[in-house]
Amino acid sequence: MTSENLSTDTPLFRFKNSRVSLNELMLLDFDAGRLRDGLAQHAARLPSLFRQMPVILNLEQLPAEQPLPPLAELLAICRDSALNPIGLKGNNRYDSALCESLGLADFGQGARGDSGRGEPVAAEPVVAKVTDTAVAPAAEVATPSQTRILTTPVRSGQQIYVRGGDLIVLSSVGAGAEVMADGNIHIYGPLRGRAMAGVNGDKTARIFCQSLEAELISIAGYFKACEDLQSEHWQKPAQAYLSGTRLDTAPL
Amino acid sequence: MAEIIVVTSGKGGVGKTTSSAAIGTGLALRGHKTVLVDFDVGLRNLDLIMGCERRVVFDLVNVINNEATLNQALIKDKRTEGLFILPASQTRDKDALSKEGVEKVLNELAESFDYIVCDSPAGIEKGAQLALYFADTAIVVTNPEVSSVRDSDRILGVLQSKSRKAEQGGQIREHLLLTRYNPARVQAGEMLSVDDVSDILAIPLLGVIPESEAVLKASNQGVPVVLDDKSDAGQAYLDAIARFLGEDREHRFLDVQRKGLLSRVFGRKG
Numbered sequence: 001m002t003s004e005n006l007s008t009d010t011p012l013f014r015f016k017n018s019r020v021s022l023n024e025l026m027l028l029d030f031d032a033g034r035l036r037d038g039l040a041q042h043a044a045r046l047p048s049l050f051r052q053m054p055v056i057l058n059l060e061q062l063p064a065e066q067p068l069p070p071l072a073e074l075l076a077i078c079r080d081s082a083l084n085p086i087g088l089k090g091n092n093r094y095d096s097a098l099c100e101s102l103g104l105a106d107f108g109q110g111a112r113g114d115s116g117r118g119e120p121v122a123a124e125p126v127v128a129k130v131t132d133t134a135v136a137p138a139a140e141v142a143t144p145s146q147t148r149i150l151t152t153p154v155r156s157g158q159q160i161y162v163r164g165g166d167l168i169v170l171s172s173v174g175a176g177a178e179v180m181a182d183g184n185i186h187i188y189g190p191l192r193g194r195a196m197a198g199v200n201g202d203k204t205a206r207i208f209c210q211s212l213e214a215e216l217i218s219i220a221g222y223f224k225a226c227e228d229l230q231s232e233h234w235q236k237p238a239q240a241y242l243s244g245t246r247l248d249t250a251p252l
Numbered sequence: 253m254a255e256i257i258v259v260t261s262g263k264g265g266v267g268k269t270t271s272s273a274a275i276g277t278g279l280a281l282r283g284h285k286t287v288l289v290d291f292d293v294g295l296r297n298l299d300l301i302m303g304c305e306r307r308v309v310f311d312l313v314n315v316i317n318n319e320a321t322l323n324q325a326l327i328k329d330k331r332t333e334g335l336f337i338l339p340a341s342q343t344r345d346k347d348a349l350s351k352e353g354v355e356k357v358l359n360e361l362a363e364s365f366d367y368i369v370c371d372s373p374a375g376i377e378k379g380a381q382l383a384l385y386f387a388d389t390a391i392v393v394t395n396p397e398v399s400s401v402r403d404s405d406r407i408l409g410v411l412q413s414k415s416r417k418a419e420q421g422g423q424i425r426e427h428l429l430l431t432r433y434n435p436a437r438v439q440a441g442e443m444l445s446v447d448d449v450s451d452i453l454a455i456p457l458l459g460v461i462p463e464s465e466a467v468l469k470a471s472n473q474g475v476p477v478v479l480d481d482k483s484d485a486g487q488a489y490l491d492a493i494a495r496f497l498g499e500d501r502e503h504r505f506l507d508v509q510r511k512g513l514l515s516r517v518f519g520r521k522g
Contacts, residue, residue, distance in 0.1 A: 155409030174405045
């Protein structure tokens with residue numbers, strides 16, 4: 001979807017085809033106040049994720065009969081929550097000259113009818129509803145080999161986020177520490193802090209640990225806090241996964 | 253080149269200053285030229301514990317601000333050969349410290365000392381960060397109690413991310429010093445055990461200092477507890493220093509002392 005230019009020795013640049021995972025903000029309806037509050041809530045909950053995260057604004061689901069939200073205001077709301085809108089998808093009503101002047105790229109019509117601009121956007125956006133019940137921002141299929149391996153303990157107050165891959169911790173995750181990944185989380189030691197897998201909405205993500213002592217575990221936004229985790233798996237090797245909308249734990 | 257040791261903990265009141273005094277004195281007793289630097293600007297305590305509070309004229313902030321030379325500010329310990337103290341200022345606060353100023357002082361100290369022991373203030377803010385920034389080695393002082401362990405975990409994270417070693421891609425050597433340990437209370441389940449703490453913090457154990465009346469007595473008299481080598485705490489610190497210098501010493505004072513017949517009959521002092 002983007003062409004990245006890499007410098008080499010003789011030519012000054014060349015184009016390289018690249019596939020990066022991008023998130024879409026799927027707008028279901030527009031209400032400036034609610035959208036602002038909703039995004040701010042998400043930003044407060046996952047500050048490391050929202051740190052100038054590039055997003056595509058997906059307009060496909062906006063009711064066609066309603067007036068269009070003012071584009072400048074929409075962008076301002078996103079930027080206030082530390083999102084960085086880079087383009088529009090499913091746009092057929094905003095003026096293309098206006099989009100261009102605001103520096104927004106056109107990502108075509110998305111899944112419904114790709115306008116064929118040669119943009120290799122993976123067309124499987126997971127919906128993130130910008131409402132009070134929303135669970136997580138949207139995701140695309142992550143490219144593999146984004147896995148990160150940590151060999152030292154994750155300490156209290158540290159926050160680790162692996163974008164578009166799995167996180168493997170060969171040591172412990174301390175109380176007060178926070179580990180997050182778009183994919184699975186494997187902890188070959190005790191999990192005493194918080195672990196959030198499938199942060200981008202991947203409901204098949206799982207959390208594995210050698211000793212379940214977590215403050216909180218969450219998969220795709222569905223979470224269980226310490227009190228609800230005191231089952232027969234507590235302080236034992238365990239995994240967590242989603243069954244529908246219920247977060248289950250099972251022995252390893 | 254001198255080795256810079258920071259004695260830190262995150263939490264206050266766990267025994268940083270007592271441990272700094274004991275370790276500094278212990279290193280000097282072993283023949284290493286050592287300076288104790290009090291970074292707790294505004295809450296000067298180290299000079300009290302070292303019993304030299306009446307000899308403080310100039311302090312760390314004066315040296316940083318070029319109001320005094322290092323030699324004017326350094327206080328020579330009267331009891332232990334090769335031991336000096338650089339006191340903190342009582343009238344200033346941590347904002348008086350700057351990274352450049354601290355670096356200048358430490359570089360100058362490094363020319364003439366083997367070990368520079370930095371007594372860190374509590375917390376994770378500027379004062380504590382400056383105390384640990386230039387360190388080669390950290391001694392993390394922890395009490396066998398959950399909040400202290402949590403704060404130590406936090407400060408280990410800071411050591412691994414905000415120190416000069418970390419910024420250069422290296423790693424500070426980390427040691428755990430467990431203080432105020434009471435085996436009887438551990439046995440009763442009221443206190444975390446050595447194993448619990450080691451398991452959570454996952455760094456090498458330098459020593460376990462038993463809760464001891466000798467520590468309070470030593471503080472009030474201004475005599476580092478290692479000089480009271482009859483006391484259990486003094487011996488435990490000497491063991492820890494020996495381990496720090498690479499010797500192999502078995503950990504003592506981990507189990508409840510069996511009471512002999514006489515003490516069972518005559519006293520219940522534990």
